[in-house]
Each structure stands twice: as C-alpha cells, then as structure tokens.
Amino acid sequence: MDDLTKPPSTELLVCVTCRRAGAVPVDDRRPGRALYDQITALDLPPGLRVTPTECLQNCDHGCTVALRGGDAKWTYVFANVDDQAHPQMILDGAAQYHAAEDGVIPWRQRPEHFKRNCIARIPPNTDPRND
Amino acid sequence: MDDLTKPPSTELLVCVTCRRAGAVPVDDRRPGRALYDQITALDLPPGLRVTPTECLQNCDHGCTVALRGGDAKWTYVFANVDDQAHPQMILDGAAQYHAAEDGVIPWRQRPEHFKRNCIARIPPNTDPRND
Numbered sequence: 001m002d003d004l005t006k007p008p009s010t011e012l013l014v015c016v017t018c019r020r021a022g023a024v025p026v027d028d029r030r031p032g033r034a035l036y037d038q039i040t041a042l043d044l045p046p047g048l049r050v051t052p053t054e055c056l057q058n059c060d061h062g063c064t065v066a067l068r069g070g071d072a073k074w075t076y077v078f079a080n081v082d083d084q085a086h087p088q089m090i091l092d093g094a095a096q097y098h099a100a101e102d103g104v105i106p107w108r109q110r111p112e113h114f115k116r117n118c119i120a121r122i123p124p125n126t127d128p129r130n131d
Numbered sequence: 132m133d134d135l136t137k138p139p140s141t142e143l144l145v146c147v148t149c150r151r152a153g154a155v156p157v158d159d160r161r162p163g164r165a166l167y168d169q170i171t172a173l174d175l176p177p178g179l180r181v182t183p184t185e186c187l188q189n190c191d192h193g194c195t196v197a198l199r200g201g202d203a204k205w206t207y208v209f210a211n212v213d214d215q216a217h218p219q220m221i222l223d224g225a226a227q228y229h230a231a232e233d234g235v236i237p238w239r240q241r242p243e244h245f246k247r248n249c250i251a252r253i254p255p256n257t258d259p260r261n262d
Binding site: 013053054055056057058064066068075077118119120121122123125 | 144184185186187188189195197199206208249250251252253254256
C-alpha cells in the first residue's frame, strides 16, 4: 500500500508497433520496439516509468510517445521520434514534465523536438467521477 | 456526494481556440467556439458532458475534439471536425464511445470520420497512483 501514498508517477508511453516511413530497419524489430529498448536501456530519471503500448494511432508520423502523470497534468503526444537519436532527449523531457506541476514545460526550456512535434495534448481531469 | 457513486461520465472536449485553414468565418467566433456552441445546442446523449478547452495543439488540422471516460477507457483525439456539418455525428460517436467498456467503438460501427481522422489515442490508465 505504500505505493498509493506516493505522488503520481510520470508515465512515458512508447508505441512499440510504430514504423517510420522511409526508415531503413537496423534489425527485425519495428522502430517503435527499438525505441522502447533504447530508452529502457538508459538510466531513467526518478519518478518515471516506461510503458510499451500498442498503437497510439499516429501511424503516419511515428515513432510516437506520450507523457502523462495523473489527473493534475496535461497529457502530451509527440511524433517523429527517432529510435537512435532521441532516447536521451525524450528522457530529459520526461524529467522536465515530471517536475512541472501541470505537466506544461516552460516554452523556453522545452526540448526543440517537443516544440515542433507535439501532435495533441489532453487537459487535466477535473471530474471526480473520472478518478 | 451522490455523483461520486455514478460510473464515470464520458467527456467530450472541444477545442474552442481552433481555427480551420481556408474556412470562411460565418461570424466573429473561431470555428472551434462555433463547434462548441453547435454541439451544446443539441440534445446530449445520457452520460455525456461537453467541456470547452483551450488549444489541444492539433492546430494544423482543426477543429479538434477529444473523448475520454475514466481510467478504464482509451482517450481519443479527432481532427478536421467541421463546425457546421459534424456536430450530430460527433454526439452520435460520443454515445457509442460511452457505451463501449474500453472506449473502443467496434470498427464497422465507427463513424467514418472517426476512422479517418483519429490523430492519436491514449491507453487506459493502469497505475493506481495515478487515480
């Protein structure tokens, strides 16, 4: 039960079914799966967990990740993530998201990739019945 | 407190700051605000509430709406919604979403617009700390 007393963790959702148009595959894995493997091979910042996810339905602009962190935060979806170049940037951005009370990273501090490749965001949940 | 005993409602989020590229404005309202006004002027299906929202950051493909319904359901974001032609279709789809246990409307029953204009979806929440 201890876990329930902790603040909400931040969850990084990684679409493991993503392909990237024009990408030359390094091996048999889909780029989304390779991205997940690369990210989870790195040291994760405190409070972050990484969840492999089936299809986030952003198939034309993969790889795709999402960040969410409980009812008080905006949820963000980011596109065009590169499984080789971007894993550390994604984790750094996830740590910034985790530190932001409402999940909104101040614009000037936001990773350039987040600025240019946010395809959607969902507002905090204000309905107590939807807890 | 009675409300807390009810099942989660379905929330239709309507981006009221959306513009539509090439759209000829009917009046001073942004298309997103007009969409919200049109939707809320109709009879809402049971269990649905409609929430005006600031920028869902799908600005290139507005108008934009999202559907969510508690931790057990997928959240969906839909693009290219027309404020004049689509309000009833959006409400019909929202009713189908509300009826689907996990929010996934069976493909063959899904509105054509939902099939072709889903830009992202977020999976159900499985972390009890994120309640």
